[in-house]
Amino acid sequence: MTYAQKLSVIDLKVEHLKNPMAIETANPRFSWKIISPIKNTLQSSYEIRVGKNKASINLGKDLVWEATVSGDQSVLIKYNGAALHSKRRYFWQVRVKDNHGNTSAWSDAHFFQMGIGAMDWSAKWIKVAETDTSARSPIFRKEFSINKKLKSAMVYVTAKGLYEARINGQRISDTYFAPGWTSYKNHLQYQVYDVTTVLKNGINVFGVSLGNGWYKGRIGFGNQHNFYGDTRGLLLQLLVEYTDGTTETINSDESWKYAYGPIMASDIYDGEIYDARMEIAGWDNIGFKEDNKWNNVRIMEKGPEKLVAMAGPPVKKHEQFKALKIFKTPAGETVVDFGQNLVGWVMLKAKGAAGTKITLSHAEVLTKEGNFYTTNLRSAKAQDIYILKENTAQIFEPHFTFQGFRYVKIEGYPGELTPENVTAVALYSAMETTGKFVTSNALLNQLQHNIQWGQKGNFLDVPTDCPQRDERLGWTGDAQAFANTAAYNMDVSGFFTKWLKDVKADQLPNGAIPHVIPNVLGANDGASAGWADVATIIPWDMYVAYGDRQFLENQYESMRKWVDYISSTAKNNLWNSGFHFGDWLFYRPNDDNDGRAAVTDKYLIAQTFYAHSTQLLINAANVLGKQEDVAKYSTLLTNIKSAFVREYMTPTGRLVSGTQTAYVLALQFDMLPEQLRAACADRLVANIRDYGNHLTTGFLGTPYLCHVLTRFGHNDVAYDLLMQESYPSWLYPVKMGATTIWERWDGIKPDGSFQTPDMNSYNHYAYGAIGDWMYRTIAGINSVADNPGYKAVVIAPKPNGKITSASAELETVYGTVKSAWKLENGLLKLEVSIPANSKAKVILPDLTREIGSGTYYFESKI
Structure with a gap:
């Protein structure tokens, strides 16, 4: 075997991205994974080099940085070379040595490109000449020439609204909702x-369409439009570099022309109307002669907002679904499933x-009679309308809207509608799938499927609560509840890097965090416990x-401001004021004659999250070396917990609310004296x-419920809850045919009727937070806070006889971690794989073992 093998x-x-196109930090950070067939492999040193072009870097020439460094760090290594220049592309590669004396070959050269500096923008914002009140989408056009041999050409573009950019008749990217x-x-x-590779020698043409999007369209509640502005605008800059060393810039400016295209209306909630008869043939390509009849654009003011490079993954097309069936409902409507x-x-x-x-209406479910159901969409029309041009085959798909659906009602279709005529396309942020989870139980496997698809559907640029009705907002409570599960299923490092910037930006001056981010509900001081705590929870979870x-580092001041806000409103260390959502959508039976609704005191909940956020702030301060803050907030935390005990607990450990959520949160966040915790777990x-092995928790109690049971020795009860098939439970929606996670435990009732249509989404990921427990406890894959990022892994599956096997894989920043077990003849048989440059502790009922990288097999009595 050669060294390279x-x-x-x-x-x-x-910066967590492959070949990123716009890095803004002056010292970008590099990461790589190591492959080795030899067990217990660690990196002993690395060589890294960064250069100005791909050809010379392989020769070690024309470098801006090269370094040889001892140690095992292979993740997020900070650049430490010559100053990097705006808009320039750099190439880099690495090779490593391991603890066995082997040296790898140099990796393939990858690249990163620096973003455009604020002073480098020469383009002007352009808009339509008249007041921008038309529902139609404007289209902008500009011809330009390339008259020398091209070396490179980069387009920098943004919009107020949404844009679709084209050159010579073709989309310039596969990104949507930019x-x-x-x-x-x-x-x-x-x-x-x-x-x-798109530009041609000679004449070329830019064509750009604009839509309302979140910027100008309907967003939030109360038929709210123009929240960010009332005028759509375009900013575009093309930087061309020729082989002779000269450069040229083509900008959006007064020379551009505009008209209105075939998109007659486009709205995120209501859908799109497209009239193919209004298409302007060739408008975005060379040879178009009619633009002399088009209007001249106007220049719009820049605005106060800062232009920043894209931080997260773009929205792209993913899976496509052929029609499962096309049928007539009892009401006589044509519906596609x-x-x-x-x-x-x-x-x-x-x-x-x-x-x-042709009208396409979208729905998530059918009524129990089998009819199309859209009442739960509230005021969202969720309709796409296509008006045909002359008798020729046409393909239609929207541009600036998206819908949440399983079923589509189609009206006005000419001729017979066949499966070949309709294809559903999934769109979501382009996050790499990192997690796999499979068990011997088909219902659990479907639950995992539903959790993943809830994430896909609601991680469309921001973590939305739901994707179908007139809402689709970045509700903070949902996001913090699900963040850990999200990080198992997909690589959400870039996704949350981007969104947390908005958490910080929209935080109010007094430190309060709005209910939704980006905040389109207006200024409010109603910082709700468990929602606003997103400011501390997600940064720590992602770390x-x-x-x-x-x-x-990025979020620390925001974290501190949030905790200080709570302290400023607390009295005697009690956070017992203000508006709180509480344990949202907890179990509430319709006929509550016995007082069995699981109502948890909202201020008790608030106090537990006050403590939790303070603890996370202390954790962050420790990591960042802020010892004064550690001391200050540690004292505060002691006072918060003492106040909780005085206000909400009897001397024997009973809580003023005897609900599952009250005990779960008190135990999860260590609010109770240690000697009373076991008894409180018994009460839980x-x-x-008492509820017949059913949960009664809502959005805040559910994510921690099974974790607490397992932690305090009641793993069997956690499994009983997970495997429960009747309402309320995780598997009840699965048994009812769900393919995503529901907003309510009983979105469809056992008799087939629906919960209240005012708030009844069938794609709402919050209760999918159980996925975190499934990965950690069933499969046993755990990260370690004091050696984060799976540099050290704990493999500690806790099986139960209700399932006979489970297997999970997680693609970490070091490589693939695998834990797969089966029960045979009273033995737990476990296969574990650990990536190179990582290590693990395996904990089973009768053994504990430290291991390095490689694949291992264990047996343990259970």
Whole structure:
């Protein structure tokens, strides 16, 4: 075996991204994974080099940085070379030595590109000449020439609204809903596209369409429009570099022309109307002669917002679904079932007479009679309308809207609708899948499927609560509850890096955190416990999952401001004032004659989250070396817990609310004196047994419920809850045919009727937070806070006879961690794989073992 086969370096990333196009930090950070067939492999040193071009870096020439460093750090290594220049592309590669004396070959050269500096923008914002009140989407056009041999061409573009950019008749990227949704009044993202291979020698044409999007369209409640502004705008800059060393810039400016295209209306909630008869043939390509009839654009003021490079993954197309069946409902409507509740749109093929109007309506469920049901969408029309042009085959898909649906009702279709004419396309942020989880139980496997698809559907640029009704907002409580599960299923490092910037930007001056981020509900001081605590919870969770201190560094002041806000409103260390959502959507039977509704005192809940956020702030301060803050907030935490005991607990450990959520939160956050905790856990178990092994928790209690039971020796009860098939339970929706996670435990009641239509989403990921426990406890894959990012792994599966096998894989920043077990003849048989440059502790009922990288097999009596 040659040295290159023994040891290799793969999956190079800069700032968590592969070949990123717009890095803003002056010292970007490099990561790689190591492959080795030899067990117990650790990196002993690395060599890294960064250069100006791909050809010379392989020769070790024309470098801006090279270093040889001893140690095992292979994740997030900070650049320490010559100053990096705006808009320039750099190439880099690495090779490593291991503790066995092997040296890898140099990795393939990867690249990163620096973003455009604020002073480097020469483009001007352009808009339509008239007041921007038309529902139609404007289209902008500009011809330009390339008259020399091209070396590179980069487009920098953003918009107020949404844009779709084209060159010579073709989309310049596979990104959708750009520039993404941010706190627009604070910062607006730009994207960078390499169009070197798209441009031709001679005349070229830019064509750009604009939509309302979140910026100008309907968003939030109360028919709210124009929240960020009332005028759509475009900013575009093309930087061309020729082989002779000269450069040229083509900008959006007064020379551009505009008209209105075939998108007659487009709204995120209501859908899109597209009239193919209004298409302007060739408008975005060379040879178009009619633009002399188009209007001249106007220049719009820049605005106060800062232009920033795109930080998270773009929204892209992913899975496609053919029609599972096409049928007539009892009401006589034509409906397509795609078999999966998803987020995206339908591609429709049609041919018919000009003016034929085809309407696509979207729904998640059918009534128990089998009819199309949209009442739960509230005021959202969720309709796409396509008006055909002359009798020719056409393919339609929307541009600036998305819908949440499994079923589509189609009206006005000319001729017979066949499965070949309709395809559902899933759209979501392009996050790599990192987690796999499979058990011997088909219902649990479907639950995992539902959790994953709830995440896909609601991680469309921001973590939305739901994707279908007139809401689709970044509710903070949902996001913090699900963040750990999200990080198992997918690589959400970039996704939450981007969103946390908005948490920080939209935080109020007094430190309060709005209910939704980006905040489109207006200024409010109603910082709700368990929602606003997103400011501390997600930064810490992401630090542990990815080992990235920058989550804490970037958010630390926001974390501290949030805790200080609570302290400013607390009295005698009690947070017992203000508005709180409480344990949202907890168990509430319709006929509550016995007082069995699981109502938990909202201020008790608030006090536990006050303590939790303070503890996370202390954790972050420890990591960042802020010892004064550690001391200050440790004293505060002691006072918070003492106040909790005085206010909400009897001397024997009973809580003023005897609910599952009250005991779960008190135990999870260590609010109770240690000698009373076991008895309180017993009370929790008694409550669960009293409800016939059913949970009664809502959004705040559910994520911690099984964790607490397992921690205090009641793993059997946790399994009983997980495997419960009747309402309320995780598997009840699965048994009812769910393909995503529901907002309510009984979104569809046992008799087939629906819960209240005012708030009844069938794609709402919060209760999918059980996935965190499934990975950690069933499969046993755990990160370690004091050695985060899976540099050290704990493999500690806790099986139960209710399932006979489980297998999980997690692609960490070091590589693949695997834990797979089965029960045979009273033995637990476990297979474990640990990636190179990582280590693990395996904990089983009758053994504990420290292991290095490699694949291992264990047996243990149970």
